[in-house]
Every structure is written in structure tokens, then in C-alpha cells.
Amino acid sequence: MPLGLTLAPRVLASKTLTSWVTPIAHWYANLAGYRKYGLKYDDLIIEEYEDVQRALHRLTPREQYDRAYRMKRASHASVLHNVLPKEEWTKPQEDVRFLTPHVKEVEKEDKERAMWDTVFVSRK
């Protein structure tokens, strides 16, 4: 389960909850610090899973290149024990889920394969 549990769909389903939680979410994301290293949230997904590897292959060449660049820039900053200059921080509107949909798709495929492998067939 590379993606882990999430309550986001439930929160987003309710207007009131969304309006309460959104400021906290922004506050939390900024506090987490990855944006200061120029990373996106999906760069934090643990990639040592088969599913995530397959999902990574489904990125467009441009997305793959950009991801590698962000990683490299962040590790360089880490070596320097300093965050990036402020203009290179990830802006909230840039912090989109570019990998999660692919991981979800792959998980769905796995689930379907498991279903077909164990399906019980009866003639109508």
C-alpha cells in the first residue's frame, strides 16, 4: 500500500468539512517543508514498490525528467544543509498529484487481476 490510508475523499465530499480542513491542510503542507526543497507531494511517495515503479513508467518523458530534476536539486540542497532560495520553492498551485492517479490505476489493475485469478464461474 504505497499510498496509505486517506480521509481526503470524505472531507472533500462535505462542503463544511472542506472549508474547515483546507486552511489546516495548507498550513500542514507548508510546515512539512518539502516545498522548500522544490519537491511536490507525489515526490514523497515511496517508490520501492512494484506498483509505483509501473506507475512511474507511465509518466510522460517530460514528467519523468522534471521529477528527476526536482530530486537532484533537493538532495543537493540537503547536502548543503540549507533550503532552496525562496523563488525556487514549490508554489501551492504547482503541487499537483501527477503520480497518484497512475498508482491508483495500477492498484485497480492488480485488484482486477486478483479478482479474475480467484473468480468462481457458473453458467447461467
Place this chain on the structure above:
Amino acid sequence: MPSEDDEPDDIQPHGEELQNTDLEELRDSEFPGYFSERDGRLYQADTVTSPYPLPVDTPENQRHSTLHKALKELIENNYIGPVQEVLALQEGQQKVAIDLGCGIGEWVMEMAKEFPQVSFYGLDSRLRTATPMRISVDLLHARAIFMTVRDYSVIVQEAARILKPGGIFLSGEWGQFPAFHPVLPEARGNPGDHVPGLDRFYRMLPDVLARRGIISPVASTVHERLSRSGAFTDIHEHVYYMPIGPWSPDPMAQTLARASSRTIQRVARNFATVVDSAGIKVAAVDNNQPTTSVTFLIKAGSRFEHKAGVAHGLKNFAFKSSAKRTALGTVRESEIYGGVLSASLSREHLALTAEFLRGDEQYFVDVLASFVTSGRFTRHEYAEYVAPVVESEIEESKFNPGFQAIEAAHAVAFHNGLGSSLLASPHNSITHEDIRSFAQSAFTRDNIAVLGTGIDQATLASLVEQSLSKISATSQISSSASSYFGGETRLPAHGGPQTVFVGFGSAGAPTPEIAALSAYLSPTPSVKWSKGSSPIAATIPEGTTVEVVHLSYSDASLFGLLVQGPSGSAVKEAGKAAVQALKTVSNGLKGDDLKKALSKAKFTAASAVDSREGLVSILGSKVLSGHESSLDTTLASFDKVSEITFAKAASTLVKVKPVFVAVGDVATLPYADELGL
């Protein structure tokens, strides 16, 4: 008896004067005027004056014969009512009776035996269109003829006109619905539920007939029509129930039931040959095979592609995910049903085929249709499944110099259109978007023909209508008309035999003369491991092969010799011999040689229809191009080939600039002029 000049020529007298009357038979030359052939059945050629939808051949006559016997068994006589009184001998008066729609004349012959004093006439629109008769009759019998006229009122009017006062009109028509037999203790719900297939057939029948302008059903209206005409008195109606299905313990009823279900099945099959034209062309042939196949033939061959290689990509995208099911789902579900899905590509068509056990058509038509209507063409599927297969097919073709030679020959012969390769190039830039847009422009109503074998037309048509109702009507793909160029090309290749292709192409429909030429030249013997009498077989050196290639397309054809051998010099020698043989034959064939060529060509054409693939490709291209053609017309075209037409066609063929392709070790392979071209 009517006087000689009074007698219309479309009446064949039976009875006592039968001996001095010749039965008029159609001569062979008249034959095509009266009958036309579709899907192996004979029909009336004239569909303007006669709407009759059923075939008129021997199997159909057998059906009539079975039906006649079953009816006689059911009614226990050939007639009901005061027929004996009306036809009784009267001094100074010759009694006359007419059977309308006599078919093969079983009723009329039996009646003539029973009433030898009466003149019987059998009249059948299937042979001659009836001219108004100047004759008056005592008995008019019309059984199951409502399909021969568009409006049954015509029959009633004519009956009223030609019957003598006191004459009798016997009308017998089928009620077009299943019903419960009166001996059954109680009606159990809807009769249609017990015979769903028959029920559907009868519900469909009025629509099918209405397309031909026939007003039906008729049986329930005859009584009213007769009384409304005012010309008839003493109208009686008798209802008989023909059993279908062996429900009754009575052996006689069981026999009848078997006979009637047989005749109904045959009628249903006769109808199945009518091509449905509700937007999508559907054709089905049911020869009672144990399995069914359904092919969606789509005009999306390589000649229509807007970017080189998209057709090849689309072929390999077949049966990947659609809105309804994923690629894996399609594989696993088809496995459970035990069917096979396949896609194949030619220069003109993409064929998506499902082969499966009878009864599973609903699922498999849905698989084919959902790919056509809602294929998703995702990027990751292209990268993960499609592109590797495309690549491996390209790789595989590199080791097949024969295939390479023919591909190159098409490019040289036709440049664009037909010249485009079946395969994508090794370094292509095709994307899933290209394939999607090609699919969207090609998967349209007017661009798809659905062909079924082992399935009845109505079932297939209704499934197709349901599942393809959403696709757009007109296609945006096109291909320029083919023209022939010719030329020479040499491709270096390693491994595989040394190969030379010598070809002659022409724009325009393929001719039977060239088919005969290729049959005559083909060195493939009729018995394996023997040497045929083909002029090429005798002269080529050991170890070399010559294959005669005759490829026909909708608007062009390519004829050629594919010469293969172990070395360039051997190929040169074999090529010289083959070209020499071709030049000799192109001067003309005489007598037995031409006969041999024609019968070989006929066999090739006929046996192609025997296989499922052959049938689908031949029927499919005909259906898509809207030609009403059949095997028999193809075979008949061979009969028109004479020594003169053959010599003319063959010499014209070899006069054009040839296509010359060498594949292999280009340093040792010959040039065109070295082969005597």
C-alpha cells in the same frame, strides 16, 4: 375449354390434355433474365413487378413439397367446402380450375387426378409475370401466396373477376404467430414464451416484408376482404392449427410438427440471406457449423492511413481497454467463454474477428462493438502492450525476404495509397493519439461491415444495431484512386533466401484472364512432391522456387513472380526461365492449355470461399463496396474467357513497365534487364 387463341402463354395445362401439351422450359440463355443468385440461393431476378422474397431453387421446392404433404395430412384432403359439387360433370360444360401460385404443381397434379373431367391450370408468378387472364373459371385455389403480391386485395379483385357465378375461391394463408392448439387443456400464458425464436421471427417478418412493400399479415383479413368486395357470398372460415414441436402424444401430430418446424427453419434461413441495411451492413451465412464467427470488417487498411504505420498500430490496439472492460477483463472473460479474438490487417481492411461456440454471440459482439465504440487508446497501453508487439512484428518481417519483396513491390508499383506498407517503420513516431484519431475517423457506420458465419442474420443484425447505435455515420478517411507506376528497387538483407520479385500491375478491377494466367503458370503441383506441367516448374534449377503472386484490390491488381533461391546466380537462372515462360504464355494459350488454366483458376476461386477467412474477405469487400456479386458470377466470368480475350489481356499485362525488387545479397542478385525484362 378455352379456345387456342384465348389461352395466355403463362398457363401450363394439366389434366386430360396434358399429353398433347409441351411443358415449356427455360433455355439456358434465358436463365439469367429470370433468376439472380445471392449467397448460393436462386431468387427471382425481377424484383420490380414481383416482391417475392423467398428463393426459387431446389431446396425451396423441397420445402414446398414438405409443406404440401404436411397440410394435406392436417386437412385430410386437398380442399374443403363444396368443391366436388362445383366441379361435378355437367352436360355441355367444361369445368375449369386454376391454382394460383402452384409452385412445383403438387396440388394441381393431385387434383387433376381426382377430377379427370376438369381442366386444371397451374399458374406461378415465379416463372412468368401474369398477364390479365381472359378466362372464366369454376374453382380458384390460392394457397400461401400473399408474399407474391404487395397487396392481397389484388388477388381478391382478380378472383371476383375471373370466377363464374357459382364458382368457388379457396384461399389459404398462414397466420403469422404462434398460438396454443385448441386440444391443449388451457392456455399457459403467452404462446411466444414457449417458442421465443419463432415468436421473434414472426414479429420481425411484417417489417422485413414491409421493406419490400408487402402488406402483412393477410390471413386474418381474408374473410373481411372477401365480404367487403361484395362479389362473394357464403364465406366460410376454417382455422387449422399446425403443430410445431413434438408436444403431442399423437404420432401423426408429431410427424406434422417435425415437418412444420423444418419448413419454418428453412423459411427463416431463406430470409437470413437478405442483407440488412439499417445503417450498418450485416451479412450472415449459416451452414450449421458448430462454431460461430463474427467479423467487423473495417475500411481501415494501410492505404487509408494519414500517418505511416497507424493502421499497424490500430491492429495491435484491438481488444485493449474500452469503456466497458479492461484488456485483462477481455482476455479472461473470452477465456471463460472459450472463444478466440483476433485482428488482422490488409492494405484495404482491418478485420476484428471473434470465433466462439454457438450461443455466446451476445458477449462477443459486445466485445467487438465496445472496442469499436469506446476504445480508450491509453498512452500506457500503447507503451506497455502495443508498441512492443509492433516492434517485434517489424523485426520478424526482416527475416522474411518474400514479405519484404512484396511490400517493396507495392511501394514501387503504386507509390501512395496501396503502396503504403502494412507495417510501421522501425523508427516511427506513432503515438496513441495518432492511433486514436485514426480509429475515430475510421470506426463509422458507413465504414464497417459485420459478417457472421454460423449465425442467423436477424440475431446478428439486432445485436449489431443495439451495440453500434452510437457510432457516427460518415467516415473522414479516404484514399486516392490507385494508379500503377512500376520501377526497380534493391534491398540488402541477411539471412533467408535470395529473393527477386518481378511484377506487373494494373489499375482497375481484377480480371478472370489474369487469374487464369496465374493458375496456369503456378508451379505448385496438384499432388504434393510431384512436378506439375506448369511451364515454369520444368525449367527452373533444383533448389529454387517460383511462386506466382496475384493480389487483387478494389481498384487495382498486382500480378508477379516471386523467385527465391540459395544464391544470386541460381535466382538469376530461375528468374530468366520464369520470365521466359511468362512471355511465351502471354502470347496466348490454345485449347486444352486454356481449359486447364481456367479450371485451376475456378478451383482456386471456389476453394477460397470454403474457408472462413476466404469467405469473410471476399464477402466483406463485396458488402463494403456495395457490389451484388457472388461466387457463381465469379465462376461464370471464367466461362467468358476465350483464347482471344486471354491473349489480349496477357499481352497487355506484360507490356507495362515491370516492378523489379531484389532482396538479399544485392551484389550478386540480377538486375531487371538480365532477366530479359
